Amino acid sequence: MRTILHSDLNNFYASVECVYDPSLRHRPMAVCGDPEARHGIVLAKNMLAKQAGVKTAEAIWQARQKCPDLVVVAPNHHRYLRFSRMIRQIYAEYTHKIEPFGMDEAWLDVSDHPMGGEAIANELRLRARQELGLTLSVGVSFNKVFAKLGSDMKKPDATTVISADNYRERVWPLPVGALLYVGPATRRKLAARNLRTIGDVARCAPETLRTALGKSGDMLWCYANGMDRSPVMELGESMPVKSVGNSMTTPEDMRSDPEARAVLLALSENVADRLRAKGLRGREVCLWVRDCELRSFTTQCRLRESTALASEIGRSAIQLFRCHYRWEKPIRSLGVSVSMLESEDSDVQLSIFGEADRVRRYELEGTLGEIRRRFGSTAIQRASILEGGYAATLGSVEACGTRFME
Amino acid sequence: MAHRAYVRVLVDVDEIGQVQPVKIYWEDGRCFEVDRLLDVRRAASTRAGGQGMRYTCRVRGRAVNLFEDEGRWFVEARDVPARR
Numbered sequence: 306m307r308t309i310l311h312s313d314l315n316n317f318y319a320s321v322e323c324v325y326d327p328s329l330r331h332r333p334m335a336v337c338g339d340p341e342a343r344h345g346i347v348l349a350k351n352m353l354a355k356q357a358g359v360k361t362a363e364a365i366w367q368a369r370q371k372c373p374d375l376v377v378v379a380p381n382h383h384r385y386l387r388f389s390r391m392i393r394q395i396y397a398e399y400t401h402k403i404e405p406f407g408m409d410e411a412w413l414d415v416s417d418h419p420m421g422g423e424a425i426a427n428e429l430r431l432r433a434r435q436e437l438g439l440t441l442s443v444g445v446s447f448n449k450v451f452a453k454l455g456s457d458m459k460k461p462d463a464t465t466v467i468s469a470d471n472y473r474e475r476v477w478p479l480p481v482g483a484l485l486y487v488g489p490a491t492r493r494k495l496a497a498r499n500l501r502t503i504g505d506v507a508r509c510a511p512e513t514l515r516t517a518l519g520k521s522g523d524m525l526w527c528y529a530n531g532m533d534r535s536p537v538m539e540l541g542e543s544m545p546v547k548s549v550g551n552s553m554t555t556p557e558d559m560r561s562d563p564e565a566r567a568v569l570l571a572l573s574e575n576v577a578d579r580l581r582a583k584g585l586r587g588r589e590v591c592l593w594v595r596d597c598e599l600r601s602f603t604t605q606c607r608l609r610e611s612t613a614l615a616s617e618i619g620r621s622a623i624q625l626f627r628c629h630y631r632w633e634k635p636i637r638s639l640g641v642s643v644s645m646l647e648s649e650d651s652d653v654q655l656s657i658f659g660e661a662d663r664v665r666r667y668e669l670e671g672t673l674g675e676i677r678r679r680f681g682s683t684a685i686q687r688a689s690i691l692e693g694g695y696a697a698t699l700g701s702v703e704a705c706g707t708r709f710m711e
Numbered sequence: 712m713a714h715r716a717y718v719r720v721l722v723d724v725d726e727i728g729q730v731q732p733v734k735i736y737w738e739d740g741r742c743f744e745v746d747r748l749l750d751v752r753r754a755a756s757t758r759a760g761g762q763g764m765r766y767t768c769r770v771r772g773r774a775v776n777l778f779e780d781e782g783r784w785f786v787e788a789r790d791v792p793a794r795r
Contacts, residue, residue, distance in 0.1 A: 438755025
C-alpha cells in the first residue's frame with residue numbers, strides 16, 4: 306500500500322511575514338494586495354485575524370470592519386518563493402516524488418522510505434519550525450485525496466493519519482464539501498439527492514452519482530471509497546499546458562473602446578511572448594471581461610490557423626470584445642488567453658497567400674519580445690497601446706496581471 | 712525581546728565554497744574575532760525574527776548566533792530598554 310503525505314504550510318504568506326517581524330504574531334495581521342492598484346484584498350491572514358472573522362479574498366475595508374486593529378502588510382512574493390523553494394529542498398531529502406499544489410502545498414510519495422509516513426510527517430513539521438520558522442499541517446494516508454483531507458483536518462502544526470482501517474470513522478462523517486474538487490455547484494447537486502456527507506457518497510450507488518454529475522460522479526465515488534490511485538508526480542514533471550493567458554485590473558475602470566483595446570493589445574502581447582517562450586501556438590482565443598460590479602463572462606473564438614502572433618491574438622480578442630460587450634457598465638478587468646495549443650514545430654496547413662508575411666511578423670514580434678525580456682516591458686511598445694492612456698500601467702502588464710489560466 | 716542587528720562580517724571561503732566567519736564588526740567600530748565555529752545549519756531566529764544560515768560561533772567565550780540572510784548578516788541583539 307502506498308504512503309502519501311500532503312503537506313500544507315499554515316497561513317503561508319502571513320507566517321513568513323511573522324518570521325521577519327515576530328511582533329506580528331501577537332496582533333491580528335493580514336497580507337493584502339495594493340489598494341491603490343485596486344488589488345486591495347486579503348491574500349493571507351494569521352490565526353488572530355482568522356479568529357476575528359477575517360477571510361481570504363475579502364476587501365481590506367471588509368476585513369477592517371470585522372477587525373479594526375488589523376495590521377495590513379504588503380506582500381513580498383520574492384520572499385515567499387524563497388521559502389517555498391526551501392521547504393521543497395527539505396521534502397527532497399525524503400523523496401523525489403514531490404508534486405507541488407500551489408506555492409504552499411505539496412504531495413509526497415514516501416512509500417519507499419523506511420521511516421514510515423507518520424514519523425516523516427512529524428520530522429517535517431519539526432524541521433519546518435526550526436529551519437524556517439513556519440508550521441505545517443501534514444495528512445498521511447494511502448492516497449492523495451485522503452492525504453489532502455488529513456492536512457485540512459487539524460491546523461496548525463499537526464499530523465493527521467487516515468489509514469485503510471480508520472477512514473470510515475474519520476472521513477465518512479465529514480461534509481462532502483471537504484473532499485477535493487467538490488465545490489459549491491457539486492455540493493448543491495448532491496444535496497438535492499440528500500447526499501450530504503462523504504459517507505453518503507461512498508454508500509450510494511455509482512449510477513446515482515453518474516446521473517447527477519456525469520463522469521466526475523464515478524471519480525467522486527472512488528475518492529469517497531479511498532480508491533484514488535492517481536500517482537504523485539515527480540518534481541519537474543508537470544501536466545501539459547492547456548492554455549496560456551493573462552488578465553489585469555486597471556487602476557481605474559475602463560469606459561471606452563480605445564481604453565479596452567489598449568489593454569487587450571498589451572495582454573495579447575504578453576500572452577504571445579509567453580507562447581513563444583514555451584514553443585507553443587494556439588487555435589482558440591478566449592476573452593474574459595469583469596465589470597465594475599464584479600460580474601464577469603468569458604467568450605471564445607476559433608482561428609483558422611494556430612498562432613503565437615500578438616497581432617492576430619489581439620485582433621481576435623478585440624473582435625470578441627466588440628461583439629459581446631455593450632458598455633452597460635464600466636469595466637474593471639480584462640483577460641486574454643489562448644488554448645487548443647500545439648507545438649510550434651508541428652505541421653501546419655500553409656496558406657497560399659500571406660504566409661511569408663506571417664513568418665516575417667513572427668520574427669519581428671520575436672525580436673520585440675526579446676527586447677522587452679532584456680530591457681524591461683516598457684522598453685518597446687506599440688503606439689496603439691498608448692491610445693488608451695494606460696501606457697505606464699500596461700508597460701508592466703506582467704507585474705500587474707494575474708494569470709487566469711495556464 | 713531582541714532585534715536583528717545587521718553587521719559587517721569578514722568571512723573565509725575555502726576552495727569548496729564553505730564559508731566561515733572570521734571577524735564581526737559591531738556598529739560602534741568594535742571588532743570581535745570568532746574563536747571557533749560551533750555549528751552551521753539553516754534556522755529561523757526565534758528571538759529576533761528572520762531566517763537564514765545560522766553560524767553558531769564562540770566569541771570571547773560565549774556562543775553567538777550569526778545569521779546569513781540572502782547575503783546580509785545579522786546577530787540577535789538584545790533590545791535596550793528606553794531611558795526614563
